[in-house]
Amino acid sequence: MLPTELSGALLNESIRYENGALWCDGVPLDALADAVGTPAYVYSAARLRANVARLQAAFAPLNATIHYSLKANANLAIVRLLAGLGLGMDAVSGGEIDRALRAGVDPARIVFAGVGKTPAELAYALDAGAGWINVESRDELRLLDRLAAERKVRPRVALRLNPGISARTHPHIATGHFGAKFGIAPEVVADILAHQSAAPHVAIEGLHVHIGSQLGRVEETIEAVREAQSLAAPYRTLRTLNIGGGFPVAYTGAERYPDPVQFAAALAPLLNGWQVKLEPGRSIIADAGLLLVSVLYVKHQGGHRFVITDGSMTELIRPALYEAVHPVIPLRAAPVAGPAIVAGPVCESADVLHRGADLPPLAPGDRLAVLVAGAYGMAMASNYNLRVKPPEVLIEDDTWRVVRRRETWDDLLRLEEDV
Numbered sequence: 001m002l003p004t005e006l007s008g009a010l011l012n013e014s015i016r017y018e019n020g021a022l023w024c025d026g027v028p029l030d031a032l033a034d035a036v037g038t039p040a041y042v043y044s045a046a047r048l049r050a051n052v053a054r055l056q057a058a059f060a061p062l063n064a065t066i067h068y069s070l071k072a073n074a075n076l077a078i079v080r081l082l083a084g085l086g087l088g089m090d091a092v093s094g095g096e097i098d099r100a101l102r103a104g105v106d107p108a109r110i111v112f113a114g115v116g117k118t119p120a121e122l123a124y125a126l127d128a129g130a131g132w133i134n135v136e137s138r139d140e141l142r143l144l145d146r147l148a149a150e151r152k153v154r155p156r157v158a159l160r161l162n163p164g165i166s167a168r169t170h171p172h173i174a175t176g177h178f179g180a181k182f183g184i185a186p187e188v189v190a191d192i193l194a195h196q197s198a199a200p201h202v203a204i205e206g207l208h209v210h211i212g213s214q215l216g217r218v219e220e221t222i223e224a225v226r227e228a229q230s231l232a233a234p235y236r237t238l239r240t241l242n243i244g245g246g247f248p249v250a251y252t253g254a255e256r257y258p259d260p261v262q263f264a265a266a267l268a269p270l271l272n273g274w275q276v277k278l279e280p281g282r283s284i285i286a287d288a289g290l291l292l293v294s295v296l297y298v299k300h301q302g303g304h305r306f307v308i309t310d311g312s313m314t315e316l317i318r319p320a321l322y323e324a325v326h327p328v329i330p331l332r333a334a335p336v337a338g339p340a341i342v343a344g345p346v347c348e349s350a351d352v353l354h355r356g357a358d359l360p361p362l363a364p365g366d367r368l369a370v371l372v373a374g375a376y377g378m379a380m381a382s383n384y385n386l387r388v389k390p391p392e393v394l395i396e397d398d399t400w401r402v403v404r405r406r407e408t409w410d411d412l413l414r415l416e417e418d419v
């Protein structure tokens with residue numbers, strides 16, 4: 001069997017084999033790897049545009065405003081590209097607000113979310129004129145009210161509801177149940193709404209519910225929206241619902257997930273008369289990106305074939321953190337020889353990129369692509385083991401450019417004082 005068949009469901013118009021060689025849009029990836037080295041992240045601008053168009057079309061009947069969730073991948077060039085497609089931004093730190101502003105995003109189109117915003121970050125968001133602040137506790141509301149009073153501004157606020165609903169997803173990315181730190185319990189939301197005069201310097205005009213990422217079904221989202229609507233119902237000025245992100249993407253090709261059209265169709269009957277906001281991240285960038293790695297060594301032990309690559313958990317921590325499965329395929333298609341454990345050089349047993357990847361015979365120097373790596377890949381990369389972060393390359397049709405260069409050992413020392 002060829003890897004082309006195995007991963008067929010995960011390849012797309014942008015990332016595909018041509019005559020046995022893996023391409024991203026108009027660029028052969030072997031030639032790109034020759035030019036920029038490995039490991040390296042590669043993103044397809046065409047696929048990004050297609051993903052945005054798909055979401056925009058799905059939610060057009062709901063007239064929804066889409067705020068890209070910067071946490072998925074906040075590379076400046078990518079944020080610029082997405083802003084150019086008309087997306088607002090969802091930021092969860094002062095750093096992300098700064099990134100959005102530097103990308104030229106209109107501050108009014110930024111929603112500022114997060115369970116632990118510092119006073120300095122809230123003040124920065126107010127001074128920058130962020131369009132919405134999603135508040136996650138009574139304490140935060142009090143602080144925001146005070147900071148707004150000091151500045152003589154009246155920010156628009158959405159209270160983030162924790163509806164007490166367990167989404168069908170990995171426990172680390174389920175956020176809407178009462179064991180999760182996120183959001184405000186329904187009875188507290190009700191109480192805050194009943195006493196809005198206690199926070200006169202903020203305008204509570206919305207509720208926010210994000211119950212998790214990689215949502216396997218629409219039912220829990222519907223339930224969460226209903227809960228939010230019942231809390232908002234008595235208040236005429238409260239007609240904005242931010243439903244968060246969480247639209248799932250296929251990582252193995254075997255998943256049977258609802259697509260954005262199914263989410264939109266299920267939500268539409270509920271949302272008549274509501275202003276709808278969305279905060280998708282993964283569904284925009286995940287399958288537009290891949291991680292290129294090179295084989296360093298191959299060894300057999302304990303009945304396993306270990307393929308040690310120059311890519312590791314420091315580039316892509318999702319397999320170690322979430323037991324995520326990312327398909328790994330060769331840059332040159334060849335018949336599969338059997339399963340392999342694809343692992344990196346980091347001194348951790350958890351440093352595995354894929355356990356049981358069906359791969360051809362491999363030798364040092366061969367190259368592999370780790371697919372569906374655009375979201376929460378580079379965004380969660382680290383310098384553990386003093387590894388430098390990889391470059392990021394953006395492909396536009398048959399041209400490419402490095403949009404973040406590979407770090408150097410000097411970069412690693414830049415902030416140290418005793419050099």
Ligand SMILES: Cc1ncc(COP(=O)(O)O)c(C=O)c1O
Pocket residue numbers: 069072090113175210212213214244245246247279280281282283375
């Ligand atoms: C509040 C909030 N909004 C949006 C997102 C984006 O989720 P996703 O990338 O699954 O679309 C997240 C991610 O966890 C989140 O916490």
